[in-house]
Amino acid sequence: MGFHRRLAPSGFDRGVGAFGLAACVMSAAAAALGALPASAAPQDDTRAEVDRLYTQAEKATEAYNKADERADSLREQVGTAQDEIARQQERINTMRDALGSLAGAQYRSGGLDPSLALLFSDDPAEYIDKAAALDRISSHQAGELRDLQFAMRELAQKREEATGKLAELEKSRKAVARHKRTVERKLAEARQLLNSLPYAERAAYDRASRSGRSDLPDLGDAVPSSARAAAAVAAARSVLGRPYVWGANGPGGFDCSGLMQWSYAQAGVGLPRTSQAQRYAGRQVPLSQAQPGDLIAYRSDASHIAMYMGNGQVIHAPYPGAPVRYDPVGMMPVSSVTRV
Known part of the structure; x- marks a missing residue:
C-alpha cells in the first residue's frame, strides 16, 4: 500500500535506521517549503496529522487486503465443500437404493422359516442353493449397511465443516467491510x-507529495537477479504514472502490494496479496546486495512495499493522489529486502 510522505535523500545509507515516518515528513516539508516562521506551526501540525492519517489508512488497507484475500479463499473452500457434500449425498442415495433392492430380494427369497421352506420345497438341493445365496446376500447387505453408516457420518462431518467455513466467511466479510470503513474514514479526514x-x-x-521522479532516473548498470525479476521490473516500469487506488491490483490502478503482485504476475509468478506476506515470498538479502526486482518492505510491520530498480531507486504506488513513481530507497526505514 502506501500513504507515506516524502522524502529522505536517496541512497542506501538512508535505507535503515531510526528515522520514523514523521522525520521523513518533516524533512520533506522543510525541503519543499523552507524554514517556517513560528506562526506556521498550526500548518506544520496539520501536515503531520495528514501524514499520520495516511499511515493509518495504509495499515487499514493492508488489513482490508488480507481479509479480502481470506474471504476469497473461504468462498472457494465453501464451494468445494458443497460440491463434496452433494457427491456424498448422491452416493448415500445410491447405497440406500441398493440396500432397498437387497432387502426386497431377501424378503421374497427368505421370508419363510428355513425348516418350513425345506418341508415345502419340491427340490431340497435347489433350496440349499437358494439358502447359500441368501446367506451371501445377507453378508453383503451387512457390509453395505456398514458402508452406508460410515458415509452418513462422513457427510455429517462435511456439513459441520462447511457450516464452520460459512460462519468464518461471514466473519471475514464483516472484517473486510470494517477495514474498508476505516480506510475511507482516515482518507476523508486527511482530505478535510x-x-x-x-x-x-x-x-x-x-x-512535495508528488516530487517523485516522473522521468526515468539513472538506475545504474545493476541487472535483475533472474529472468522473472527482469520481467517484473519491465512490467512495473510500464505502469509508471498510473493512479494510486487503494485495494486495487491493476492494471488501471494500484495500491503498493497490488503493484508488486501485478508486476510479478506478468512474469508468471504468483505473489500473496499483502505486503506483510510478500516480504516472505522469497529469500531475504541485505539491502547492500539489492538487485532490480527485489521487494523492499518498509516499517517494522511491512505496511508498505516497493520494488528496487537500481542505483538506490525504487518504484512503488505511494498513496492517494500520488501515482506510481520512482523514489529513493531510503524514503522510509527499510525492514527487509526479498528476492523472489
Missing part, C-alpha cells in the same frame, strides 16, 4: 485537513 490549509500551503504540500 488538507483542505483546511491555506491555498499556498496546500499547493506546496501537494508539490
Whole structure:
C-alpha cells in the first residue's frame, strides 16, 4: 500500500535506521517549503496529522487486503465443500437404493422359516442353493449397511465443516467491510485537513507529495537477479504514472502490494496479496546486495512495499493522489529486502 510522505535523500545509507515516518515528513516539508516562521506551526501540525492519517489508512488497507484475500479463499473452500457434500449425498442415495433392492430380494427369497421352506420345497438341493445365496446376500447387505453408516457420518462431518467455513466467511466479510470503513474514514479526514490549509500551503504540500521522479532516473548498470525479476521490473516500469487506488491490483490502478503482485504476475509468478506476506515470498538479502526486482518492505510491520530498480531507486504506488513513481530507497526505514 502506501500513504507515506516524502522524502529522505536517496541512497542506501538512508535505507535503515531510526528515522520514523514523521522525520521523513518533516524533512520533506522543510525541503519543499523552507524554514517556517513560528506562526506556521498550526500548518506544520496539520501536515503531520495528514501524514499520520495516511499511515493509518495504509495499515487499514493492508488489513482490508488480507481479509479480502481470506474471504476469497473461504468462498472457494465453501464451494468445494458443497460440491463434496452433494457427491456424498448422491452416493448415500445410491447405497440406500441398493440396500432397498437387497432387502426386497431377501424378503421374497427368505421370508419363510428355513425348516418350513425345506418341508415345502419340491427340490431340497435347489433350496440349499437358494439358502447359500441368501446367506451371501445377507453378508453383503451387512457390509453395505456398514458402508452406508460410515458415509452418513462422513457427510455429517462435511456439513459441520462447511457450516464452520460459512460462519468464518461471514466473519471475514464483516472484517473486510470494517477495514474498508476505516480506510475511507482516515482518507476523508486527511482530505478535510488538507483542505483546511491555506491555498499556498496546500499547493506546496501537494508539490512535495508528488516530487517523485516522473522521468526515468539513472538506475545504474545493476541487472535483475533472474529472468522473472527482469520481467517484473519491465512490467512495473510500464505502469509508471498510473493512479494510486487503494485495494486495487491493476492494471488501471494500484495500491503498493497490488503493484508488486501485478508486476510479478506478468512474469508468471504468483505473489500473496499483502505486503506483510510478500516480504516472505522469497529469500531475504541485505539491502547492500539489492538487485532490480527485489521487494523492499518498509516499517517494522511491512505496511508498505516497493520494488528496487537500481542505483538506490525504487518504484512503488505511494498513496492517494500520488501515482506510481520512482523514489529513493531510503524514503522510509527499510525492514527487509526479498528476492523472489
